[in-house]
Amino acid sequence: MPDSCDSFIVEPLFSPPLTDPENALLKALEDPIGSLPIRNIIQPTDHVGIIFNDITRPTPNSLILHTILQELSAIIPRDHITLFNALGTHRFNTTEELHQILDDELIDNYQIIQNNAFDPASQIHLGTTKRGNEILLNRDLWDCDVKILTGFIEPHFFAGFSGGGKAIMPGMAGLATILGNHSPEMIADPDATWGITWGNPIWEEIHEIALMVKRKFLVNVTLNKNKEITGIFCGDLDEAHSRGCEFVKKVSLVPVNELFDIVITTNSGYPLDINLYQSVKGMSAAAQIVKQGGTIIIATECQDGIPEHGMYGNLLNLYRHPEELLDNVLKFESPCLDQWQVQKQAMIQKKADIYVYSDGLTDRQIRSAMLLPCRSIEATLVELIEKYGPQARICVLPEGPQTIPIG
Numbered sequence: 001m002p003d004s005c006d007s008f009i010v011e012p013l014f015s016p017p018l019t020d021p022e023n024a025l026l027k028a029l030e031d032p033i034g035s036l037p038i039r040n041i042i043q044p045t046d047h048v049g050i051i052f053n054d055i056t057r058p059t060p061n062s063l064i065l066h067t068i069l070q071e072l073s074a075i076i077p078r079d080h081i082t083l084f085n086a087l088g089t090h091r092f093n094t095t096e097e098l099h100q101i102l103d104d105e106l107i108d109n110y111q112i113i114q115n116n117a118f119d120p121a122s123q124i125h126l127g128t129t130k131r132g133n134e135i136l137l138n139r140d141l142w143d144c145d146v147k148i149l150t151g152f153i154e155p156h157f158f159a160g161f162s163g164g165g166k167a168i169m170p171g172m173a174g175l176a177t178i179l180g181n182h183s184p185e186m187i188a189d190p191d192a193t194w195g196i197t198w199g200n201p202i203w204e205e206i207h208e209i210a211l212m213v214k215r216k217f218l219v220n221v222t223l224n225k226n227k228e229i230t231g232i233f234c235g236d237l238d239e240a241h242s243r244g245c246e247f248v249k250k251v252s253l254v255p256v257n258e259l260f261d262i263v264i265t266t267n268s269g270y271p272l273d274i275n276l277y278q279s280v281k282g283m284s285a286a287a288q289i290v291k292q293g294g295t296i297i298i299a300t301e302c303q304d305g306i307p308e309h310g311m312y313g314n315l316l317n318l319y320r321h322p323e324e325l326l327d328n329v330l331k332f333e334s335p336c337l338d339q340w341q342v343q344k345q346a347m348i349q350k351k352a353d354i355y356v357y358s359d360g361l362t363d364r365q366i367r368s369a370m371l372l373p374c375r376s377i378e379a380t381l382v383e384l385i386e387k388y389g390p391q392a393r394i395c396v397l398p399e400g401p402q403t404i405p406i407g
Contacts, residue, residue: 013250014225016224022063025234032234033233035235041217042075047080047144048072048080051086052083052084052086053152054086054097056278057162062101064150065083065150086166113141146215147168147216149165149219152222154223159206160193160245163241164218179334179335180335182202188347195253218233218241220233222247225268254404254405254406256407259294262296264286264396264397266397273301275307277338283345285400285403290351295355311337312338315338315342316369321370322370326350355373355374357375361373
């Protein structure tokens, strides 16, 4: 890289891990935020549903679930507890993947239900939101007396932050509810973006739906780049999640004085970069600080490919260029599965070219997604510096979507 180029690394502040996360979690359950302790909420006759994240999230599910179950064991029998895999519209996790995110003891001793957003028979209709979207939630979860929402809080590219009510919606919701919440109009709203909750129509509707679920208790954690627990936020949905979001915002929000010609980003490693669909988040983080007409290079493994399931790849294949895709998405008569992801990608591509460096994708697959293949970041940089000139400004986002760069 020529010495004349201005190059910068933009990354979150590093948070040290908790020295004894299991004990810290027990204490958080005993002294929660804005709520009675979990043992005072549950009655001996109650049935409890515990929601956990799927393979696309690095949540330390086994540690969290075992600690919660330790608290519940003195109150209710094991067969009164069901574990719910919050899939949203993601595919079912395979047996092998369930063994990656849970341990054998959990799998062998508890009923596990994977949410099927595509099966109306598994859902209960609860009316409509203030915006007129249908509310369909998993019936088995709804029938539980107490719902425990687990997960981890990170910046999110259109819901503001993850965690909180997202365990309910989209995690345990029906397809119509997810499509309505992720509609083209909602995705296009300028406040449906990184780090915004109140005022963000997507987050506000998620919050509205989550509040319909009674007798709920939140157990959210925050993680550093090593996937170690840095904070625990248990208790009332609003108060605990808000506290966690503020913690993440202090760590992840990084002011940037000038925009960049070239931004090199990641999707923060496995499992967050499991496929290209998920990797749009890393592209979106880079888009916050790239110049109009600039270039984004994303390094992402994509061991699950495009992927083959869902409509993301199919939608990308329907159009010749991002502008055509974006125009047509906004004209859809009704929301379509995965439209939100191609819409966000096309919005980014209106601003910048996107190169993809990936061991899990062929050049043909990358081009089929209307993106540019990169087999050497160094060689691509040389070409781009020739394009933008020796004074090109270059930024590296090593943690991609874990960063909220503000230009």
